[in-house]
Amino acid sequence: MTNALLNHRLAAAKPSATYKIIDRVTELRSRGVKIISLCAGEPDFDTPQHIRHSAIQAIEKGHTRYTQVAGLRALREAIARKFARENGLSVSWDETIVSSGGKQVIFNALAATLNEGDEVIIPAPYWVSYPEIVQLCGGETHIILCGEDSGFKLTAQALARAIGPRTRWLILNSPSNPTGAVYSKRELDELAHVLLEHPQVMVLADDIYEHLIFDGQTFVTLVQAEPRLADRTLTMNGVSKAYAMTGWRIGFATGPRWLLEAMEKLQGQQTPGACSISQHAAIAALDGPKDFINESRKVFERRRDLMVELLNQAPGLTCSIPEGAFYAFANCNGLAGRKSPLGSDLNDDEAIAVALLEEANVAVVQGSAFGLPGYLRIAYALSDDALREACEAIKQFCQGCS
Ligand SMILES: Cc1ncc(COP(=O)(O)O)c(C=O)c1O
Incomplete structure (x- = not known):
């Protein structure tokens, strides 16, 4: 009932x-x-001390009001610096968006773009939330099983086979939850090669575990590997995992302006905008020491x-x-x-x-x-x-x- x-x-x-x-x-x-x-x-x-301290200061200084829907300009500038410094992406502060966690970034991107019947390619094993979010946003999932033989990673061949006229998005998560698999620059190049042939497909690069990468490997995000995908890739990240800040709820992204604007419009009717205190803490996290x-x-x-x-x-x-x-x-x-x-x-x-x-x-x-x-x-x-x-x-x- x-x-x-x-x-x-x-x-x-x-x-x-x-x-x-x-x-x-x-x-x-x-x-x-x-x-x-x-x-x-x-x-x-625990969240590092200098980050907690900046949040306390934000409260004491009265930074306790609504912020701009897409986030404080100072934080968006820090995010643009982060993308330049850590990912080699040259983006302006107004090509970024701040949300209440990476999860909201993903939800808003899919909600802003999916229509009934649109397909989202999700390599499995996947983070449990991807298929549910796609379904909630009215899309259909196209799951590609990526077994241990391929290191739990999507291959270019499997991607090429999966893309069809209804494909709207591919979700790529590296390092991966739940397998810890990391895509190398060569593997990203191979995927990019396929994606370049299908201009209707957007890519969501979920880089939330970027800093937890082992054996001296260097993290590479998709647009860094293939800048020609910049106009249809949403590069998503956040402070949750890197700075032990899961409860502060700050995620962010860069991508094409039309998409960021649509996500901002949606966010304006939801949260609207992330917690002001957490945003100040995130500036301290991104601009602060990296030890x-x-x-x-x-x-x-x-x-x-x-x-x-x-x-x-x-x-x-x-x-x-x-x-x-x-x-x-x-x-x-x-x-x-x-x-x-x-x-x-x-x-x-x-x-x-x-x-x-x-x-x-x-x-x-x-x-x-x-x-x-x-x-x-x-x-x-x-x-x-x-x-x-x-x-x-x-x-x-x-x-x-x-
Ligand atoms: C793969 C992946 N992406 C995104 C998120 C969302 O993180 P948050 O909303 O805390 O930024 C998580 C959280 O567990 C995750 O595992």
């Missing part, structure tokens, strides 16, 4: 598959069960090495080496079809994730939530000790499967 009163696209939207596990974690914890949760999509560090970024990269790289080593010791799991972000994407096909230590049928990755939670008290998210069954996404945004403890519990669970 209530569903009949809802907007039909919202009624059709699935609640995030990750909530099921997270709700169960909350329930178990409320009963006093000690759970190690490896589900978090955020760094476990925090370097330090957190080192910490995550160390944890990545630890996780890959320990997870590969668990019989039934294999884990390739993620090149960025803070997720391991472990293949759990070796456990499928077996029984858990307490006798549950491990029919698929979801059953494995549930049994790990119920029997080993470790929470992870099944790969099928991200569009690729047979895997577990394991976030390593926790202390080394907690990660060791979690991996030991996972190993014992795997050893007990029959």
